[in-house]
Amino acid sequence: MQNKQPFRRRILIAFATMTILVSGVFSLSIVAIVHLIEEHLVSEELALELGVVVQQDLKSGQAPRLDSRTRFFASNYPQYAIPQRYADLPEGFSERLEGERAFYIFTEVINGDRYLLVQEQSDFEKREQVLFNVVLAGFLLSVLGALVLGWLMSERVMRPVSKLAKQVRHRDQLLPLAPALAPEYPDDEVGQLAAAFDSTLGRLRQSLERERLFTSDVSHELRTPLMVIASSCELLSQADLPPMQRNQVQRIERASAEMQDLVQTFLQLARVKGNESLFAGSASLRQITDEQVETWAPLMREKGLDFQLEVQAHNEGVYNPTLLRTVMANLLRNALHYTETGFVKLTLLADGFRVEDSGVGIPEQHHEQIFDPFVRGEQARGEGLGLGLSLVKRICAHQGWQITVHSLPVAGSCFQVVLQPTN
Numbered sequence: 494m495q496n497k498q499p500f501r502r503r504i505l506i507a508f509a510t511m512t513i514l515v516s517g518v519f520s521l522s523i524v525a526i527v528h529l530i531e532e533h534l535v536s537e538e539l540a541l542e543l544g545v546v547v548q549q550d551l552k553s554g555q556a557p558r559l560d561s562r563t564r565f566f567a568s569n570y571p572q573y574a575i576p577q578r579y580a581d582l583p584e585g586f587s588e589r590l591e592g593e594r595a596f597y598i599f600t601e602v603i604n605g606d607r608y609l610l611v612q613e614q615s616d617f618e619k620r621e622q623v624l625f626n627v628v629l630a631g632f633l634l635s636v637l638g639a640l641v642l643g644w645l646m647s648e649r650v651m652r653p654v655s656k657l658a659k660q661v662r663h664r665d666q667l668l669p670l671a672p673a674l675a676p677e678y679p680d681d682e683v684g685q686l687a688a689a690f691d692s693t694l695g696r697l698r699q700s701l702e703r704e705r706l707f708t709s710d711v712s713h714e715l716r717t718p719l720m721v722i723a724s725s726c727e728l729l730s731q732a733d734l735p736p737m738q739r740n741q742v743q744r745i746e747r748a749s750a751e752m753q754d755l756v757q758t759f760l761q762l763a764r765v766k767g768n769e770s771l772f773a774g775s776a777s778l779r780q781i782t783d784e785q786v787e788t789w790a791p792l793m794r795e796k797g798l799d800f801q802l803e804v805q806a807h808n809e810g811v812y813n814p815t816l817l818r819t820v821m822a823n824l825l826r827n828a829l830h831y832t833e834t835g836f837v838k839l840t841l842l843a844d845g846f847r848v849e850d851s852g853v854g855i856p857e858q859h860h861e862q863i864f865d866p867f868v869r870g871e872q873a874r875g876e877g878l879g880l881g882l883s884l885v886k887r888i889c890a891h892q893g894w895q896i897t898v899h900s901l902p903v904a905g906s907c908f909q910v911v912l913q914p915t916n
Contacts, residue, residue: 504647532586536586536599543610546558565609567607585599587600654683668698671698673691722749723750723753726745726749729742774810774811774914777809778841779807781821785821785839786802788822796829802838816888820910831850831852846909851901894913896908
């Protein structure tokens with residue numbers, strides 16, 4: 494399973510884990526060594542004392558010469574009878590706790606007789622406990638120090654990475670003359686990463702520039718034939734034509750006007766560079782709405798649809814007319830194409846507008862994909878390529894607008910656009 498912990502936290506965890514392992518082993522080693530030395534030294538001391546008592550004191554008929562902390566027991570001397578609690582102890586060194594008191598016991602068998610020295614060591618155990626507390630405190634302090642050091646090191650290690658990430662995220666990096674990133678960093682892993690970003694961003698800039706030039710060139714070349722079509726339609730409209738032919742000329746004229754708007758839109762989008770995302774505004778939402786209502790209302794009524802315009806609030810913003818016209822026209826065109834019966838409703842809001850229809854609707858699982866290029870609904874109409882909503886999404890992204898779609902309760906769809914006024 495992939496580790497999704499932040500890199501800074503992983504550095505901190507690595508420092509703490511290493512310190513816990515090293516300090517833990519070191520602390521446990523100190524405890525083990527103290528016990529081994531304690532057992533060895535005490536065993537030697539008690540063995541010497543027991544030898545003096547058995548070989549010298551008892552043989553000379555004297556009482557064992559021991560300090561007040563040490564007691565002597567022997568199986569062959571009734572006056573030094575071994576207590577039952579010590580009767581089964583093995584030979585050699587032993588420790589025994591009796592309440593809060595600690596005793597060291599040394600047992601030796603000589604010629605079948607059992608001899609014991611019992612020495613109270615409560616004071617030594619207390620000092621030993623102090624030592625263990627110091628070891629524990631050192632362990633905890635080392636872990637705390639590792640956390641602090643790990644945090645400082647992670648900050649130092651991640652600082653150039655965070656700086657590089659911030660530079661890469663900056664929109665100026667897509668400018669053709671954006672400076673290279675790698676010269677700002679040493680020749681290490683971060684420098685290699687910066688060089689890789691330079692290479693990738695360079696290819697991306699070239700692709701964007703090719704796309705911009707292609708869009709600009711194609712849009713520019715289309716303007717001449719569109720002007721020819723528009724002027725021809727204007728001449729034909731002045732001729733005495735039968736009603737059916739006049740309607741066809743009007744359809745050609747409307748299509749030519751829509752194409753001219755699209756060409757103008759593509760030309761303006763092709764001029765966008767770097768963080769230049771807003772175009773000059775000169776039209777209000779209501780002006781564009783009245784224009785679009787005049788264009789689309791007759792077509793919808795011809796199809797038998799109930800076209801409604803509702804003004805819920807007045808919008809004071811000023812917007813680029815070409816871009817706003819393109820967005821609204823595409824949404825109204827889709828509503829017309831995908832609605833056979835019922836209504837199409839355009840609602841003006843304080844911060845934008847929405848277009849609702851009673852058409853075939855869009856499945857919820859396709860709400861995101863419908864804005865991708867060349868994606869059309871399951872019940873696509875006409876000969877479109879699925880670029881209309883993609884263009885709408887692109888315009889909204891450049892203008893800082895937001896477009897959302899949701900399905901209506903019974904049938905149909907609702908597209909809502911939240912506008913950001915142009916300064």
